[in-house]
Amino acid sequence: xxxxxAAVAAVQDPNADPILLAKIAYENPEFGANVAVNPRCYPGxxxxxxxxxxxxxxxxxxxxxxxxxxxxxxxxxxxxxxxxAQQAAEQxxxxxxxxxxxxxxxxxxxxxxxxxxxxxxxxxxxxxxxAQPxxxxxxxQQPAxxxxxxxxxxxxxxxxxxxQALTTTDQMQxxxxxxxxxxxxxxxxxxxxxxxxxxEWLGQLGDPAINAALAFxx
Numbered sequence: 345x346x347x348x349x350a351a352v353a354a355v356q357d358p359n360a361d362p363i364l365l366a367k368i369a370y371e372n373p374e375f376g377a378n379v380a381v382n383p384r385c386y387p388g389x390x391x392x393x394x395x396x397x398x399x400x401x402x403x404x405x406x407x408x409x410x411x412x413x414x415x416x417x418x419x420x421x422x423x424x425x426x427x428x429a430q431q432a433a434e435q436x437x438x439x440x441x442x443x444x445x446x447x448x449x450x451x452x453x454x455x456x457x458x459x460x461x462x463x464x465x466x467x468x469x470x471x472x473x474x475a476q477p478x479x480x481x482x483x484x485q486q487p488a489x490x491x492x493x494x495x496x497x498x499x500x501x502x503x504x505x506x507x508q509a510l511t512t513t514d515q516m517q518x519x520x521x522x523x524x525x526x527x528x529x530x531x532x533x534x535x536x537x538x539x540x541x542x543x544e545w546l547g548q549l550g551d552p553a554i555n556a557a558l559a560f561x562x
Contacts, residue, residue: 345371360384363545369393369401376401380410388523496553500525513537522546533557 351368354360355378362384369379376397379385390410393401495506504521509531522532530553533546546554
């Protein structure tokens with residue numbers, strides 16, 4: 345369980361790690377209302393709190409117009425956010441962001457996994473083009489790694505494609521793909537626009553395909 349003082353500091357930090365906020369909401373439900381109003385609390389986590397948080401947290405979200413119904417009905421996978429992340433990392437089905445079977449859905453669905461909008465402006469087309477020569481040089485030095493990569497077949501029900509996962513600059517979409525389409529995480533790992541917090545999380549999953557994709561970035 346997250347230490348009380350650490351939880352207090354995190355919920356008050358406008359730059360808090362979204363994964364830590366999810367962990368606090370699940371393991372320290374008395375902080376649910378505080379997590380809900382933190383600017384880094386992304387909609388997927390709000391959805392989970394609206395469904396499973398304590399009364400104070402649900403009332404706080406309701407004041408801002410966030411309810412379980414507002415998100416399209418009950419959460420299908422009732423695992424806690426971080427439990428869902430690990431479960432998806434182990435390639436088990438997940439719907440709804442790491443210890444025993446965390447599914448990507450609740451870890452969680454990130455309409456805005458990086459709620460501070462870390463991305464689109466900072467990783468715009470100019471920055472992508474500036475980084476591309478280095479990526480091309482690395483690819484030339486690592487032909488085996490390049491050749492070994494095969495685009496995975498998209499099996500998610502949300503319509504996310506491998507091409508989107510590899511090229512999108514939309515940070516909200518990147519977070520959603522990582523959440524709802526675990527089979528495309530290796531593509532997200534190769535996408536130069538993927539923000540550092542998500543790259544760090546992907547590296548913790550222990551998936552060989554993802555690790556190979558992350559090595560390609562270096």
